[in-house]
Amino acid sequence: MSGISVLDRLAALDSNTVSDALDFLNLKGATYGLRPLWECPRIVGRASTVQVGPKTDAKPTTHLLTPVIDAVTTDDRVLKRIRGTIIDGMSRDIDGSRDVGYPVYGRGGTMISARNRLVQVASGTALQVRGVTVHQDDYVIADNCGTVFVPAARIDEVVDLAERIDRRQARMVEAVRAGHPVSEVMHDSQFEAIRQSESAPTLQQNSALEAVPPKHNPKSAIPEDKELVALFADSDTPAVSDALDKLGLAGQAFGIMPLANYTRVTVGPAFTVRYVPASDPPGSVGDFVDDVAEGDIVVIDNGGRTDCTVWGDIMTQYAGLRGIAGTVIDGVCRDVNRAISDDYPRDIVVADANGVVIVPRARAREVAEVARQIEKSEEGIREMVAGGATIAEARKKLGYHTLQRHGKDE
Numbered sequence: 001m002s003g004i005s006v007l008d009r010l011a012a013l014d015s016n017t018v019s020d021a022l023d024f025l026n027l028k029g030a031t032y033g034l035r036p037l038w039e040c041p042r043i044v045g046r047a048s049t050v051q052v053g054p055k056t057d058a059k060p061t062t063h064l065l066t067p068v069i070d071a072v073t074t075d076d077r078v079l080k081r082i083r084g085t086i087i088d089g090m091s092r093d094i095d096g097s098r099d100v101g102y103p104v105y106g107r108g109g110t111m112i113s114a115r116n117r118l119v120q121v122a123s124g125t126a127l128q129v130r131g132v133t134v135h136q137d138d139y140v141i142a143d144n145c146g147t148v149f150v151p152a153a154r155i156d157e158v159v160d161l162a163e164r165i166d167r168r169q170a171r172m173v174e175a176v177r178a179g180h181p182v183s184e185v186m187h188d189s190q191f192e193a194i195r196q197s198e199s200a201p202t203l204q205q206n207s208a209l210e211a212v213p214p215k216h217n218p219k220s221a222i223p224e225d226k227e228l229v230a231l232f233a234d235s236d237t238p239a240v241s242d243a244l245d246k247l248g249l250a251g252q253a254f255g256i257m258p259l260a261n262y263t264r265v266t267v268g269p270a271f272t273v274r275y276v277p278a279s280d281p282p283g284s285v286g287d288f289v290d291d292v293a294e295g296d297i298v299v300i301d302n303g304g305r306t307d308c309t310v311w312g313d314i315m316t317q318y319a320g321l322r323g324i325a326g327t328v329i330d331g332v333c334r335d336v337n338r339a340i341s342d343d344y345p346r347d348i349v350v351a352d353a354n355g356v357v358i359v360p361r362a363r364a365r366e367v368a369e370v371a372r373q374i375e376k377s378e379e380g381i382r383e384m385v386a387g388g389a390t391i392a393e394a395r396k397k398l399g400y401h402t403l404q405r406h407g408k409d410e
Helices: 006-011 015-024 065-073 076-080 094-100 152-177 188-195 203-210 223-231 237-246 287-291 313-321 361-386 391-397
Strands: 043-046 050-054 104-106 118-123 127-129 132-134 139-143 146-150 266-274 297-309 326-332 348-352 355-359
Touching: 006 043, 006 139, 006 152, 015 139, 015 146, 015 152, 146 152, 152 313, 223 266, 223 361, 237 348, 237 355, 237 361, 266 287, 287 313, 297 348, 313 326, 326 348, 355 361, 361 391
Parallel strands: 266 297, 297 326
Antiparallel strands: 043 139, 050 118, 127 132, 139 146, 266 348, 348 355
8 A cells, every 4th residue: 555645545445435444443433414515526625614594782703604615615625725615504505506617515405594593613622523523633424324424533544444345345246246145145154254354355255256147136036016007107107196095095195205316216116124123143134135036116114213224335236236116215225134025915016206006916906906096187178278277277177186186087
């Protein structure tokens, strides 16, 4: 590593791997909820801390936002070598940051100014950011998965371990691409081997690179699954949600959204999984994916936890190779104990940019038919409005206000 700075080495990693290294070392540094506020570049650098507080009657100090905004709008950031801003809170003027290519990470956007509300009360001091203590000159890595802080005093140790983790995970991905089951690749003993010297590959490592078993998924979708999925091929979640309302069925999964605002609609039978806190010794991780059939959607109950993930890049790679349609998680996603019952009903999942709905399998045909009727009525309303009718006239004629009313068949 001679001639390569620790910052360059950190920049070659991602937040997932650095977070894993911190976990191994029992160090706090990974945060939740500090995401890029536009499609901005990742940030890797040293922390320059600023603390703000409510404005009081005392003479205010320098306003927090003024130097940040000036640095962006005048391109002064280049001279000052400001790599980006991470805010444990909201930001505004996101479009302005995007226009000049200045990375901003935080909890979200708002139009409300901090002017006359908040003032800078300290700088260069230790801060609490989402439960993590951050000191001046600590290291920061932020990307699409979130923001991680690394104590400056432990940076060499963390980067060394993170690089070993990165190499190990690369071999695990190679094994998955070669067709090895996740239950073999992601076994705890495999990952724990990171603690050991990497000078001598294990038997599992050698076999992962040499053996190439069949890659196809031996579990095909059954005919009834294909039939039920096809019923929803032309529907979106709003129409299906309306149909569920009309039939008095619960199925809307509130607060579960796509990680990207894509337009694709994903439909498939649910393969249900429940995660619980790990025991000691820990159980298997991800073995269930070997039992998922082509076209299924993995639905994971992680209790809405935001402090750890249950899905990551290796699982995604394997799922793609096996033709699994998608994954829905009540919790967070990144890169366990298994609680699966073969008696669970294989309900139908419909997911798009609007969210996720779950259709009871026994009522799937009925729900699909009502959804089509609702979509047909709404299309008629759009055509009438385009032809000159008022929205009130069109809605009244086509019974818009009773479309999703339970028990109404008008």
